[in-house]
Amino acid sequence: TEKGPRQRIILHLGTLDLSKLELKKLARILEARLLGQLTLFEQEDKLAKIADEAFANMDFREKKLVEDAEKPSGTMELVDLDSLSLMNTRSAGPEAVGFGISKKLGFREILRKSGLTKHQALLVETIVLARLIHPGSERETLDWLMNHSTLLELLFPEGKAPGRNAIYEIADKLLQHKDAIETGLRKSEWGLFSSQATLFLYDLTNTYFEGRASKNELARFGHSKEKRSDCRLVTLALLIDNLGFPIFSQIYPGNQSEPETLEGVLNRLEKDLDSVSPGFRPIIAMDRGIATAANIKLLRERNLGFVVVERKNAVKTFAAEFESPSGFETVKTPSGEIQLKKIESDDSASVLVISEGRKRKESAINAQKEERFRKDVEKLNKSIGKKSVCLPEKVGRRIGRILERYPSMSRFFTIATENTEDEKIVTSVSIKPREVSEKDKESTGYYVIETSQKDLPAKEIWELYKTLHRVEHAFRCLKTDLGFRPVHHQLATRTQSHLFISVLAYHFLITIENLLHNAGEHRSWSTIRSCLSTVRRGTITCADANKVSHQIRVTENMTPDSKKILQTLGITSPFKRHHNRIQVRL
Numbered sequence: 001t002e003k004g005p006r007q008r009i010i011l012h013l014g015t016l017d018l019s020k021l022e023l024k025k026l027a028r029i030l031e032a033r034l035l036g037q038l039t040l041f042e043q044e045d046k047l048a049k050i051a052d053e054a055f056a057n058m059d060f061r062e063k064k065l066v067e068d069a070e071k072p073s074g075t076m077e078l079v080d081l082d083s084l085s086l087m088n089t090r091s092a093g094p095e096a097v098g099f100g101i102s103k104k105l106g107f108r109e110i111l112r113k114s115g116l117t118k119h120q121a122l123l124v125e126t127i128v129l130a131r132l133i134h135p136g137s138e139r140e141t142l143d144w145l146m147n148h149s150t151l152l153e154l155l156f157p158e159g160k161a162p163g164r165n166a167i168y169e170i171a172d173k174l175l176q177h178k179d180a181i182e183t184g185l186r187k188s189e190w191g192l193f194s195s196q197a198t199l200f201l202y203d204l205t206n207t208y209f210e211g212r213a214s215k216n217e218l219a220r221f222g223h224s225k226e227k228r229s230d231c232r233l234v235t236l237a238l239l240i241d242n243l244g245f246p247i248f249s250q251i252y253p254g255n256q257s258e259p260e261t262l263e264g265v266l267n268r269l270e271k272d273l274d275s276v277s278p279g280f281r282p283i284i285a286m287d288r289g290i291a292t293a294a295n296i297k298l299l300r301e302r303n304l305g306f307v308v309v310e311r312k313n314a315v316k317t318f319a320a321e322f323e324s325p326s327g328f329e330t331v332k333t334p335s336g337e338i339q340l341k342k343i344e345s346d347d348s349a350s351v352l353v354i355s356e357g358r359k360r361k362e363s364a365i366n367a368q369k370e371e372r373f374r375k376d377v378e379k380l381n382k383s384i385g386k387k388s389v390c391l392p393e394k395v396g397r398r399i400g401r402i403l404e405r406y407p408s409m410s411r412f413f414t415i416a417t418e419n420t421e422d423e424k425i426v427t428s429v430s431i432k433p434r435e436v437s438e439k440d441k442e443s444t445g446y447y448v449i450e451t452s453q454k455d456l457p458a459k460e461i462w463e464l465y466k467t468l469h470r471v472e473h474a475f476r477c478l479k480t481d482l483g484f485r486p487v488h489h490q491l492a493t494r495t496q497s498h499l500f501i502s503v504l505a506y507h508f509l510i511t512i513e514n515l516l517h518n519a520g521e522h523r524s525w526s527t528i529r530s531c532l533s534t535v536r537r538g539t540i541t542c543a544d545a546n547k548v549s550h551q552i553r554v555t556e557n558m559t560p561d562s563k564k565i566l567q568t569l570g571i572t573s574p575f576k577r578h579h580n581r582i583q584v585r586l
Helices: 020-034 045-056 093-105 107-113 118-133 138-147 151-155 164-175 178-192 259-276 293-301 313-317 319-323 356-385 392-405 407-411 438-442 458-466 469-480 492-518 525-532 560-569
Strands: 085-091 199-208 233-241 246-253 283-286 305-309 329-333 336-344 349-355 413-419 426-433 446-451 536-543 548-555 578-583
Touching: 020 045, 085 093, 093 107, 093 118, 093 151, 093 178, 093 492, 093 525, 093 560, 107 118, 107 178, 118 138, 118 151, 118 164, 118 492, 138 151, 138 164, 164 178, 164 492, 178 246, 178 259, 178 492, 199 259, 199 469, 233 259, 233 469, 233 492, 246 259, 246 492, 259 293, 283 458, 293 305, 305 458, 313 319, 313 446, 319 349, 329 458, 336 356, 336 458, 349 356, 349 458, 356 392, 356 407, 356 426, 392 407, 392 413, 392 426, 407 413, 446 458, 469 492, 492 525, 492 560, 525 560
Parallel strands: 199 283, 283 305
Antiparallel strands: 085 536, 199 233, 233 246, 305 446, 329 336, 336 349, 349 446, 413 426, 536 548, 548 578
């Protein structure tokens, strides 16, 4: 400079255990690389590895390095083409969308208002966006953030990236503010879409643990919805609105009885709604697993409307009405025709439904069960033929296990045994059909919806119930797109944090999908994420005639499809072009 030589930090090398000669060699390697050249010293693996790590961690976001001295467009520089190289390339497309949606929701401000500090809010935003874009364990997430993503470049422009311990600690801290964060997100989403839901959908799911998790009080054996009866489970209860936005979530042990959860959920719901909209009473839609007589009574006592599918025996209760063709109206749907009949009582209405689509689905499921049932009986026959199982007591136990495995088959079939004359040895087993009434055979595809909204026509009641697919969509997204399963944590608090982070990521996912759907774009987040993953950001390095190293941080031009996605979401790319110049002395 005009005032003499000045020192400037270009690279952070950390602590090095090198001799003076090795330090000089390393300096020559680094100087050459800044100019896009190589030296003979590169042949020394130890020094080359240190140089690789230094350049991999070179942070072009640090204020001391960034000279945002961007020259006007059209500036010409004479550069050595042989010195051109591309380095530090990272994913940028999904990050741009996630960052933009976070700003639309005001997520960071919600976190601050919930009681988190500025730095804590940044950490939470980081792990939630990471779960949305690249779901994985905490260790994998940190590796992805540090080596493959531009997310830290957006959230920590000064280069103070979080460590693994910070990610664990903020996950624990997050739980303390769970209720406030969920309330803030709900208000933001309703404001963004200019709506307040009148229909809430409630359901539960569970997922499994990898490992024993024997000291985790949430890890319990129960009925696995993913057929993982060999693993301990944890349960998530989710209340969402008719647009799919979560109202709040609750986490229970894996053996939690579904019907028992409703009262606690209603208590919190009424408390939350009274603070937002006093006197507002929504309609609650539930599946048959939760809709017990006691819970229907509870909803009535709370003056809450409801729409539920009644249990299977309700079809028998209304058998005469199902048989009579009068009173049914036909509704055409993409999956086939639906026939609806509304029957009113004093304080509710029941809608009888005959669904072609459900009939095909249930028939296919029953056919598959029957095929497996017959295969298991045949396996038992082979064991009997080999004399490995032939005593009546043992055969009886095997038959009992088969019938337990396929309880619906016991309505249609029985398993008969053939014994020796002395009845001491079983020689074979066979399947015998039971006598089943035509009513039972024809009831496939029948179900009954009960509702307190007796003034609504049958079609509207059926449409209210069909919105329950939103909960199923939420659970499917959590499990397949947002790293919900499996759970690896051995502590209950870490398990709760893991599930809650996935729920927060789902807030972002459903916001993205609703914005796209409103514009006529019906692709899922997983498809959108895959499309955007082609967008990369990297640093071009080259040397000019004056031995100045140019480092230009740029983002790849987006494809027309990627541009359209961002435009539809109302998001502009948050990435800027940075051009740093470093004078290198050789």
